Amino acid sequence: MQRLSGGANMESWSIDWTSGDSVHGYILRRAPSAEWMAGRPFGLDTEAALVMAARAGGVLAPEVVTILTPGDDLGEGYVMVRVEADVSPAAILASASPTLIEDIAREQARIHALPIDSLPANIPPMDTAAALAELKRRFIAYGGDRPIIALAIRWLEDHLPDPAPPALVHGDLRMGNIMATPQGLAAVLDWELAHIGDAHEDLAYGCMTVWRFGQIDKPAFGLSDLERYFAAYEATGGRPVERDRFHFWLVYRTLWWALGCLQMGEFWRSGSDPSLERTVISRRTSENELDLLMLLEAEAPEAERSAPLPPPAAALPAPTGETSASEILGAISDWMAADLKPKASGRDKFMVVVAMNALGMVRRELDRPVTVTDKALANQLLSGQASLATPGLLPRLRRAALDKLTNDVPKYAALAKARTAWGDT
Known part of the structure; x- marks a missing residue:
């Protein structure tokens, strides 16, 4: 077993299972703790059932082989057949199939067309106004003191759209949660945020700037312009895209x-x-x-x-004499880059980079509060x-x-x- 890097919420472990002369690849997806799952609308057993329903409905979802039980003593999660393809956004964008945006649009149309009665019964519906009110409550609970976030909340309150025809919304369909080869899309991953709601939510999410991974001038998943994306979605069964609702x-x-x-x-x-x-x-x-x-x-x-x-x-004056706190952090980061990062691999290497990024944040904040x-x-x-x-x-x-x-x-x-x-x- 090897812990995979990334994943803002759940843990992913890659497993090689040797049987005779054959090696079979699997992925264990599990929650980091019971506390982590508290308050979520459904557990990983329901997520696994949803993945199976999506796969049965023709979506490129992974093949689930088992759902963990309390007797397994591994926590909450499930095991899938490992898909042999790239999941790294950088790798995918560097060698993307010319038709990858069409593949993504097609899978979205398939997801949104899945009959709701074919899904697990506890996939929650989303009321947009209630969900926005919950975001506002969370903002206030976190201090309520970031003006740009307050500006966005007020704008959304003033521009609530009319209810849309209900559809299954994946909820996290973006670069980082798809797998691809140079030939095209291989799998849609991470269904933990699925709900019944407005299909435009899925269409927009993968187009957020943060999920384009540097491809600023290609607003559709970092792959193409929006009109090509919308046309592909509509051509493969998706409902007509409303531009204001998308925004x-x-x-x-x-x-x-x-x-x-x-x-x-x-x-x-x-x-x-x-x-x-x-x-x-x-x-x-x-x-x-x-x-x-x-x-x-x-x-x-x-x-x-x-x-x-x-x-x-304004930046603080450059230090003289003994080393400043900022300079010490810089020295630690340089040592990690020279001595730790080259020797690390897998998740350990990923975490060295995370630590170096953290040191850089603190150092810049010390230099220019x-x-x-x-x-x-x-x-x-x-x-x-x-x-x-x-x-x-x-x-x-x-x-x-x-x-x-x-x-x-x-x-x-x-x-x-x-x-x-x-x-x-």
Whole structure:
């Protein structure tokens, strides 16, 4: 068994099972703890049943071979036949089949066409207004002090679409949760967020900037333009795509992931998952804040969109004499890169990189402290007392988003695009 890298929520283990002269490959998918599953709408036994139903309905879902029971003493999970294909977004995008976006659109159409009565009975329905209210409650519980998130919540409240025909929504269909070969799509993975709702949610989720993995100018999964994607979906049985509804879900799921990143910090603090990954993922909130602002800024008056940026946060003076805390962190990171990373493999190598990223975040924050929390402003945005029409607000939010993301994830591809668009020289 080998623990696989990645996976923001569940553990994945690759298993080689030798029988005679044959080696069979399997994947164990399991929850990291019982506490981790608390409050989820369904367990991994239901997820396994859903994967089996999707496969039976013609979807490229993995083949489930067994569901864990308490007597197995392995926790909650299930085992699948291992699909021999790439799951790494970088690897897939580097050698993508010319028709991969059509493959993804086809599988989405198949998922959305699955008869609801063929699915496990406890797949939950989603009421959009209630789900948005829950996101708002979570935001307030996490401090309620990030103005860009408050701005997005208010915008979504003001733009709630009418209910859509109910369909199975995969809920996490994106680069990172598909497997592909250079010939095309091989499997759709990770069904833990499935629910009954608006198919446009699935269409939008994989188009979020964060899931394009650097392919900023290819908004459909980092593979193509949106019109080609929509046409492929409609040609393979999907309902006609409504552009305004798609945009609503693009904003909604970007907000959802921003709050998901904040929640990772809460998971770590509570001890339900004490892994280093949680602390680092929590800092990816700033990626989503920048993306939200770029999705919403068209609502601002032209005078606000063309207003100059305030100056960036000032860096602290360069240290002299004894080494500073920032310099010590840099030395540790350099040692890890030179001595640990070359000797590590598999998940250990992945975690060395995670640790180096964490050290970089802290070092940049020490060198140039940035504050993006402002509860008073967030409250004004939630209540509608402030908006993107408020003079000077958009440039202020732009500067805060740029500075925070520069500290957290300076290589995030949308950061360079935003700097160019906003005149941050």
